Amino acid sequence: MKAWNKGGQRHRRDLFRFCAAAFLASGAAATCPIAACAQQPAKVFRIGILSPAASPSTKAFDALREGLRELGYIDGANITFEYRLAAGDYGGLPAMAADLVRLPVDLIVTDGGIATQAAQQVTRAIPIVAATIGEDPVGAGRAASLAHPGGNVTGFTGFDLAAKRVELLKEAFPAVSRIAALRNPASLMLSLQATEEAAHALGLQLRPIAVATAGEIPAGFEAALGGGAEALVVLPDGMFWNERGRIVALAAQYRLPAIYEEREYVNDGGLISYGRNGSSRAPSRPICRCSGRRHSSWSSISRPPMRSA
Secondary structure, X not given: OOOOOEOOOOOHHHHHHHHXXXXXXXXXXXXXXXXXXXXXXXXXXXXXXXXXXOOOOOHHHHHHHHHHHHOOOOEOOOEEEEEEEOOOOHHHHHHHHHHHHHOOOOEEEEEOHHHHHXXXXXXOOOOEEEEEOOOOXXXXXXXXXXXXXXXXXXXEEOHHHHHHHHHXXXXXXXXXXXXXXXXXXXOOOHHHHHHHHHHHHOOOEEEEEEOOOHHHHHHHHHHHHHOOOOEEEEOOXXXXXXXXXXXXXXXXXXXXXXXXXXXXXXXXXXXXXXXXXXXXXXXXXXXXXXXXXXXXXXXXXXXOOXXXX
C-alpha cells in the first residue's frame, strides 16, 4: 500500500486529481500500466466517491475527472464513477461505504476523515484514497506510520495546519484574546485538539461551538458572540463547506473576523484561508513519473501560502 510522504503545496481540487490518478496508476490499476489500460476499452474501472458533499457538480470533482482524463481514463469508456454523497449527513456515510463495497468498486476516493473512517471500517481490501483529510493518519488509525502505513489507505493530510490558522488569526488581529472554534461534533476531534493547544500556547481563551446541522449555524454564531468571542476559527468540515456561503455571510453580519481552511471561503467573500494550495497544473504531472511504483507515501501538506480577501 502507498505510504504518506512529505509532499508539496496543492489546492483541495488538485488533491482529488493527484490522489485518484496516483492510485489508479499504482493501486487499482497496478496490473495494467496507464498507457496499456487506456488502449484496452474492455477493462472498465469502477471508482467510488464517498463524500459529505451535496452534489457531484463541484470544482473538486470536476478536477478529479479532468486529471484522470489527462491520464487516459475516460468516464464511460474505461472508468465509471459511483457517487455516494451524504449532503452533510455524516450518519449516512457508513451505509454508503458499504454499498460501494457491495457493488463492488475498484477504488474508493474519500473526502474527509469521517468518510475515510467509514470506508476503512467496511473494507481492508479495496484501495482507499483519502483525497482530503484534516487529521493525523497515524493517530486516527488510518496508517501504522507515514512511511509504512501497512493498510489499504493512502492520501494527503493537512492536520498540522490547524495550529497555524490560530497563529495567523492572532497575527492579523493582535488585540484578540477570546476566540471561538466552529466545529461539527460528528467530525473527528484532532483538529479541535490542535486548535485548542495553539490557542493555549498564545494565551487565547478558546470556546468550541458545536454545530451539528446546517440549521444550527446561526445559533452557533450567536453562541460565539454571547461567549465574548472576538474572532472565529471554522474547523474543516464537509457540512460547513457545503454551507460556506451562509457562514461567510454571518461572519460579515456579526463583524467577526474568521479564518478557514479552504480557499473557496475566501472566493465567496471570507476574510482569510490557510490550507492546501498550489498550481492547478502541478498535480497530474508527477503521477506519470511514479505510476509504476507500488509504494510511495502519504503526503503531509505544509506551509501553503495564506490567502485573504
